[in-house]
Amino acid sequence: MPGLHETLKQKFPDAVIETHAQHGDETAVVTREALLEIFQFLKNDPAADMNVLMDLTAVDGLKMQWEPRFEVVYHFYSMNKNHRLRIKVRIDGKDAVVPSATPLWAIANWFEREVWDMFGIRFDGHPDLKRILMYEEFAGHPLRKDYPYNKRQPLIGPKN
């Protein structure tokens, strides 16, 4: 039986750029334009049945000279079928916007806020995209590779 990433490749030949199953983790890299359509398919198709969005994060490829710079990584899990799939979408630093998955999986709300906070990637259609771990006054996005590790931004008292 072909893996889910292979099925996805057959179903969306134009939208799936790359697939691999390194260390047994089935992975598909998809285009941003088709992302929502693929999410709809993954959630509603009875063979895929991805009812849980386990994790959503991003990777900044600056130091590995990735082109485009960012990857947003989704880890899906199906409780009924007991299988997992990783979906990645690559986006450029200048146009760092991804459609939001919040309408499909409620938890995407907080995960996307975290990715915005840490990487400065925007999610189109997110109900309330604001920082979650850092404070509002914080400048920059700390998990970007060009954010210096030692940089401090002390927050002392209210600014009146």
Add this chain to the structure above:
Amino acid sequence: MLLNVGPSHPAMHGIVRIAAEIDGETIIQSEVEIGYLHRAFEKSAEQSGYLQVIPYTDRLNYVSPLINNVGYCLAVEKLFDLDITERAKYIRVIMSELSRITDHQTCIGASAMELGAFTAFLYLIKARESIYRLIEQVTGARLTISYTRVGGVKADLPPEWIQECRKVLKEIREVHKEVDQLLTKNRIFVDRMIGTGILRKEDAISYGISGPFLRSTGIDFDVRRASPYLIYDRLDFDIPVGENGDNYDRYLCRLEEMEQSIRMVEQAMEQMPSGPVLLDTEGKVIEAAKLVDEAKMGRIQELGKMRAKVDPTLEGAHKQEYATIQAPNKSAVLPPKEATYTSIEGLMNHFKMIMDGHGIRPPKGEAYFAVEGANGELGFYVISDGTGTPYRVRVRPPCFVIMAALPLLINGGSMADIIPTFGSVNMIGGELDR
């Protein structure tokens, strides 16, 4: 009226703020704000070597640090495609399950205390202390244990430990029975717990919730059963599920899970392959410090055959134990200290793995590994770029998703219900904010 609860509020466990819009005693709308304990775990992990991340993982869920250790090491081992030894697998499972018991004890004890049941809290914390003592005997620390290594564990179980562990398990079983008698049918406790903080199945799935929280709604998802890692497929255990998804069901699930964990530890101790028999013939065991001194003087001819007497909690393992708890992979596992001090190969191997700019280097790639943490699926997503520093370490914290769903649980309830509901979340700041 807008009421601000926390972040400095005794019931908020220190670091969470709930902004609640209330009408009399009823919460109409609420918003949860987190991030007060953010310590840049993921950023720090990108700055150091693979092995140096292990102490950081202790501080994620500090009530069950061993599970974090195991999860992180399994993720890195997945990058290496490394299979660890049988005995190390059993040791990891035993330690994880002991950690799970301490975690559930803390959760039940603390939430019962917040409802006025102080006795149960004291009983459970005392029982937890005896498990901490067991953990201390193995790892050398109660909380910041840093016990596992990529490729195995730091040191073998000390002699006589298994007998002591059996004794402690018997004692805590009694304590759990007492707590069960104190709480499960206690009118005050039951009235506050039943029917409060109800989570529906669909919401739980949509929010990606796992662990006892999900199981209390009636879904029997457990990573240990769904995708067994280490040796969980060889253990016989039940997955307790609830029906209503309220605070009471979560309490019952946790109580039963502790019993299942005890069963698992007992079975694992039964099945575990035996370790090396430590024999001291002809006085070939010398103090580690003396071995180092001799080696520094260059007198290494005879030393190669000797074994250093090391403290398992501080310095690690003997050469002899080493083969049973560490995988035989020279690119991932440090050589035993004896080899480091007495042979050039061992020294080079050690040097290549410890010195700055070298370190253990998993092949390029990415891996996601999920273990069953005490609060649910704890996932580590590690990316390697082939150097000695992880390119990215991402933790999927189980209580992050529960906190995201918290407004669903408290909206429409009364202010007083926040206390048992928040208690049953078992929010651990270190893991939530990282």
